[in-house]
Amino acid sequence: xxxxxxxxxxxxxxxxxxxxIIDEWKRTVMDLVxxxxxxxxxxxxxxxHADLKLAAFSAYFASCREGLVTVTKExxxxxxxxxxxxxxxxxGIKPVDTALYLVALKKAISHQLVCxxxxxxxxxxEFLELLHGLMDQLTILSFDAYxxxxxKVIAQQSQSLMELSTPVIVLWNNVLLLPLVGVIDTIRAxxxxxxxxxxxxxxxxxxxxxxxxxxxxxxxxxxxHIMKAVDAAQLxxxxxxxxxxxxxxxxxxxxxxxSFANVISRVSLRAGVAEALKLVGRRIESIxxxx
Amino acid sequence: xxxxxxxxxxxxxxxxxxxxxxxxxxxxxxxxFGLADQTRLATAVSELARNVLKYATEGSCTIHEDSTPVxxxxxxxxxxxxxxxxxxxxxxxxxxxxxxxxxxxxPGTRRLVDKFEIESSPGFTRVTISMVxxxx
Numbered sequence: 153x154x155x156x157x158x159x160x161x162x163x164x165x166x167x168x169x170x171x172x173i174i175d176e177w178k179r180t181v182m183d184l185v186x187x188x189x190x191x192x193x194x195x196x197x198x199x200x201h202a203d204l205k206l207a208a209f210s211a212y213f214a215s216c217r218e219g220l221v222t223v224t225k226e227x228x229x230x231x232x233x234x235x236x237x238x239x240x241x242x243x244g245i246k247p248v249d250t251a252l253y254l255v256a257l258k259k260a261i262s263h264q265l266v267c268x269x270x271x272x273x274x275x276x277x278e279f280l281e282l283l284h285g286l287m288d289q290l291t292i293l294s295f296d297a298y299x300x301x302x303x304k305v306i307a308q309q310s311q312s313l314m315e316l317s318t319p320v321i322v323l324w325n326n327v328l329l330l331p332l333v334g335v336i337d338t339i340r341a342x343x344x345x346x347x348x349x350x351x352x353x354x355x356x357x358x359x360x361x362x363x364x365x366x367x368x369x370x371x372x373x374x375x376x377h378i379m380k381a382v383d384a385a386q387l388x389x390x391x392x393x394x395x396x397x398x399x400x401x402x403x404x405x406x407x408x409x410x411s412f413a414n415v416i417s418r419v420s421l422r423a424g425v426a427e428a429l430k431l432v433g434r435r436i437e438s439i440x441x442x443x
Numbered sequence: 444x445x446x447x448x449x450x451x452x453x454x455x456x457x458x459x460x461x462x463x464x465x466x467x468x469x470x471x472x473x474x475x476f477g478l479a480d481q482t483r484l485a486t487a488v489s490e491l492a493r494n495v496l497k498y499a500t501e502g503s504c505t506i507h508e509d510s511t512p513v514x515x516x517x518x519x520x521x522x523x524x525x526x527x528x529x530x531x532x533x534x535x536x537x538x539x540x541x542x543x544x545x546x547x548x549x550p551g552t553r554r555l556v557d558k559f560e561i562e563s564s565p566g567f568t569r570v571t572i573s574m575v576x577x578x579x
Binding site: 212369370373375400404410 | 461478479481483489490493496537547548552554564576579
């Protein structure tokens with residue numbers, strides 16, 4: 153018997169036992185995962201999903217001329233699984249439960265096949281193979297969909313982190329503070345340089361404090377970015393005070409042969425602030441009478 | 444080399460640089476290297492990984508330990524199949540760069556570690572750095 157006939161017969165069989173499959177699947181899903189998400193998964197919704205999915209199965213089988221074709225995420229069936237996964241993800245349903253969802257469907261269909269088709273063992277095995285081939289593809293797709301949704305979230309988060317990560321603080325009149333935190337790559341370097349230069353122009357920054365306490369590793373790449381920023385700041389007439397280099401960092405920098413020659417460096421932000429204020433002719437004093 | 448491979452990492456994106464150097468730092472800390480040595484090692488790994496990405500676009504980083512009861516010994520090998528370094532002697536000099544950098548990466552890295560081995564030909568470059576300390 154050809155694959156084509158098998159597929160057509162399997163499709164017809166699914167159509168025939170549609171109601172029973174939906175019924176069994178709904179019950180299994182509710183038993184397995186329903187109690188974890190009270191109010192999130194409803195019988196009605198499950199019924200609608202199952203109905204749509206089985207309809208998509210029929211359409212898919214109809215499109216298979218010679219054996220099963222690969223389900224891509226652009227095909228209607230693939231898109232359905234994809235949407236289901238990302239929908240579940242946004243509603244807080246765990247990926248493992250989405251997988252259970254699909255596994256339960258496979259079980260329900262296999263079970264109904266057993267009930268409806270006891271005739272030839274050979275054909276039955278072929279049916280099961282077709283079914284498993286298809287369901288495995290769907291499970292893999294749903295995994296992929298889940299990963300894609302997560303990646304999107306991560307990309308969004310790192311973008312918002314990026315926007316937060318380089319504030320320029322006006323510490324006092326003409327004194328700016330730029331705390332650098334985290335990994336300094338080309339994009340971030342460009343970003344903080346831009347913001348710093350803009351702030352120097354806007355606030356007529358006479359002194360800019362660059363605090364590198366939060367920079368984990370100072371290599372030549374990072375040093376080059378910071379040096380360029382310093383040069384640009386000095387072109388705009390701002391002195392640069394660098395603070396927060398750790399003892400290990402200082403040792404490493406000298407070994408690398410990097411010296412920030414025209415930069416005033418202070419060990420702590422506190423010392424840096426004092427120096428910066430001195431450069432603009434201010435100082436911090438106790439209020440008379442207070443201890 | 445005797446001893447055991449602790450980690451084998453791919454270097455294909457900028458995030459891998461960060462991962463490689465923090466793994467190197469963790470391993471160094473676990474073996475018992477001090478904070479200054481950890482930082483030097485992490486910086487050295489960062490330099491080498493950055494070079495791999497810049498010149499060869501992808502490569503790998505292997506962290507290897509063969510400590511003895513007397514000494515802590517950590518080796519890191521960075522390999523790639525990029526175009527290779529045309530003139531190693533020049534590349535090891537301060538201020539020499541073909542990629543628009545500061546030219547401090549390789550000579551600086553050599554000063555950061557105890558042992559520095561480099562071999563390069565078109566299609567294969569391998570740099571091995573080692574840090575060896577007597578146990579206290």
